[in-house]
Amino acid sequence: MNHLSSETFRENAKAALADTQLRGALKNATSLFGERRKQAAASLPNWEALRSQARAIKDEALSQLDRYLEEFVRNAESRGAKIHWARDSAEANAIICRLASDYNARVIVKSKSMTTEETHLNQALEAAGMQVVETDLGEYIIQLADEPPSHIIAPAIHKTRGQIAELFTAELGMPPTDDIGQLTGTARTTLRNRFATADLGISGVNFAIAETGTIVIIENEGNIRLTTSLPRVHIAVMGIEKVIPRFADLDVFLKLLPRSGTGQQLTTYQSFITGTKRNAADEGPDEVHILLLDNGRSRMLAHPVTRQSLACIRCGACLNACPVYQQVGGHAYGSVYPGPIGAVITPQLMGIQKTSQLPYASSLCGACREVCPVKIDIPRLLLHLRAEISPRKGSLAERLAFKFWAKVMTSPALYRMSAVAGRVVQRFVPISRAWTSGRDLRPIESKSFHELWTNE
Amino acid sequence: MSSEARQVILDSIRAHLAASPSYDVEPQIFADERESDPPASVNIGGLFKQNLESVAGHCIITTDATDVLRQIITDLGVQRIAVSDAPELAEFGVVPGANEIFSFDVGITTAQAAIAETGTVVLDSSCERNRLVSVVPPVHIAIVAASRICATLADALAILQSGKELSPAITFITGPSRTADIELTLTIGVHGPQELYVIIDESS
Numbered sequence: 001m002n003h004l005s006s007e008t009f010r011e012n013a014k015a016a017l018a019d020t021q022l023r024g025a026l027k028n029a030t031s032l033f034g035e036r037r038k039q040a041a042a043s044l045p046n047w048e049a050l051r052s053q054a055r056a057i058k059d060e061a062l063s064q065l066d067r068y069l070e071e072f073v074r075n076a077e078s079r080g081a082k083i084h085w086a087r088d089s090a091e092a093n094a095i096i097c098r099l100a101s102d103y104n105a106r107v108i109v110k111s112k113s114m115t116t117e118e119t120h121l122n123q124a125l126e127a128a129g130m131q132v133v134e135t136d137l138g139e140y141i142i143q144l145a146d147e148p149p150s151h152i153i154a155p156a157i158h159k160t161r162g163q164i165a166e167l168f169t170a171e172l173g174m175p176p177t178d179d180i181g182q183l184t185g186t187a188r189t190t191l192r193n194r195f196a197t198a199d200l201g202i203s204g205v206n207f208a209i210a211e212t213g214t215i216v217i218i219e220n221e222g223n224i225r226l227t228t229s230l231p232r233v234h235i236a237v238m239g240i241e242k243v244i245p246r247f248a249d250l251d252v253f254l255k256l257l258p259r260s261g262t263g264q265q266l267t268t269y270q271s272f273i274t275g276t277k278r279n280a281a282d283e284g285p286d287e288v289h290i291l292l293l294d295n296g297r298s299r300m301l302a303h304p305v306t307r308q309s310l311a312c313i314r315c316g317a318c319l320n321a322c323p324v325y326q327q328v329g330g331h332a333y334g335s336v337y338p339g340p341i342g343a344v345i346t347p348q349l350m351g352i353q354k355t356s357q358l359p360y361a362s363s364l365c366g367a368c369r370e371v372c373p374v375k376i377d378i379p380r381l382l383l384h385l386r387a388e389i390s391p392r393k394g395s396l397a398e399r400l401a402f403k404f405w406a407k408v409m410t411s412p413a414l415y416r417m418s419a420v421a422g423r424v425v426q427r428f429v430p431i432s433r434a435w436t437s438g439r440d441l442r443p444i445e446s447k448s449f450h451e452l453w454t455n456e
Numbered sequence: 457m458s459s460e461a462r463q464v465i466l467d468s469i470r471a472h473l474a475a476s477p478s479y480d481v482e483p484q485i486f487a488d489e490r491e492s493d494p495p496a497s498v499n500i501g502g503l504f505k506q507n508l509e510s511v512a513g514h515c516i517i518t519t520d521a522t523d524v525l526r527q528i529i530t531d532l533g534v535q536r537i538a539v540s541d542a543p544e545l546a547e548f549g550v551v552p553g554a555n556e557i558f559s560f561d562v563g564i565t566t567a568q569a570a571i572a573e574t575g576t577v578v579l580d581s582s583c584e585r586n587r588l589v590s591v592v593p594p595v596h597i598a599i600v601a602a603s604r605i606c607a608t609l610a611d612a613l614a615i616l617q618s619g620k621e622l623s624p625a626i627t628f629i630t631g632p633s634r635t636a637d638i639e640l641t642l643t644i645g646v647h648g649p650q651e652l653y654v655i656i657d658e659s660s
Contacts, residue, residue, distance in 0.1 A: 028640060029640055032640055065469050066466050066469045066470050069466070069469070070466070079621075079624070085459075085461040085462040086461060087461050087465060137635045137637040138635075138637035141637065141638075154636070154637060154640070155637070156637055156638070159638075160639065161638055161639050164638055180638045180639065180641045180643055181643060183638055184635065184638065184645075184646050188645075188646055188647060191647065196558055212621075220633070220634045221634070221635050221648065222591050222633040222646065222647035223646075223647040225627065225647075225648065226591060226592070226647055228625075229587045229588060229591070240465065247616075247617050247622070248610070248613055248617070250613055251608075251609050254609060255609070264511075265507070265574055265630075266576060266609075266630045267630070268511070268629065268630050268631050268632070268633060268634055268648070269628065269629060269630075270627070270628040271626075271627055272622070272625070272627070273624065273625055274621075274622040274623065274624055274626075276624060277624050277625075278582070278624060282581070282585075282624075283581065283585055283587040283588060284581065284587060284624065294468065298465060298468035298469045299468070299472060300472075301469060301473050301476060302472035302473075302475050302476050303476055304477060307476065
């Protein structure tokens, strides 16, 4: 599997559109998640108020991010957690590799973390000679297949049970089957052995509470509970934007995130971890490390429009709602963050030169904004990024065309003539091939509204 | 290295916030949006049961929790039973040592609170050794006093925080372990328990 690049979104998308199996899987996943989200949102009478409230809390945290981060760090440290700061991916990976080597870690179990996907932590740990095992079922499948995730909350939705069975037979020696229960059972048994022998557990973080120094991680499978309870060391990796002010704020986010992601009222498990255990004889890891990653995030604070990107709680609702994602899937974006939110986050993280096609991977229909639980105005963000890509005036032909168009549109006589001329010209001249190659251009009606009105 | 990184990141946050066009956000109070408690006529034990059952958990409301627990164990026909170190559970099984946890059929714990609106049990690691017993064995049975059921998630969060520092590990559990990572097909019991029983003890 070659890992796709963001620089070639158009080619990636074309290839994805030709893959009928992928498109079937995407249709099922996005429509099912979308429908469940809709029902779950409707089950709360104050859904819209909750969205506004969540956004206000995120805005409050982001507008004083330095203060809330320091408060979080102070409280987490006072409870025994060890804090690490990393400016970029390389620094984050170096810190984690050093910790793993200090603890003589040979087997490392990981729970799903988009942030460590972003830093390519697994490759760094493997290069340092350590065995890393993803334990979320979807992540485990794509790790065996050596593929990146295709959806934020369902990383392996692009694979069929048949493909997964082949993979398990080849990699784990499982007898061939297409029974999903058996596939899941095989993963459970295999991963149990890894959990039993792992020296180190690495997790992500959904929310970090400034007031109490607590990290909150949510899931359905139970692998996060095992990752954060069994090994003697736990490292939690979080972007600096994950901090929220108060413990009570969780009420709003725990209502919004599961409903927006999978349509659940609440996911099966929430783990609230505050520092380390109090007594050596207690259960749980001896040490808890929390790594705070910037990697381009602090730059996004510099403008209210870009700052919104940091409010994202990684629910995946905008992916399911997006007519572009629904057709091309996650891999085409060439980034761990796909879909509408990926099209705005990836250019800001990786630099706009290498990702300049992504802000155009949208029809600006606004479906993403409608479903976003924290009301991120993604279309506005896309336009903001497009303006950064093309700040110049456009070509001479384009400027002349718009000048001509303005002239015609402001003169009734010219406008009437243009309708007549257009009906004739369209028969002979294929206009604007760049526009029409990917879209239908409807023929001009034989009578304009104006002419119909006059004749009636 | 880390202290230098810390300074650079915090400086960058401050510089970029300072450069930003104004976007003032006052801390807001949303008391009016918080859901009020359900009317007294709502049976919160019944609501808890309904919500837990909707996510494939089992719930038994009883005045004799010990008897119900014995019955469940008999019906399951299980041999190897792990319990937390809660004194009232000692007669039912053994408190597993560090390396034994993977060899049990059932894990039994108490729960320190429950949430009616979601069907959730709340396990506080500072009250008993519940972290592994509640997640590793294929069946988890939790006993919670009826008086510990809160109406809402917000109530449970407030109770956890009230008057004491937060426990090192708190776990919310709503139903058995589940996944839909293969073809979006719901599968119960991937890493955690395949079955969850919650016994609501109405005796006190």
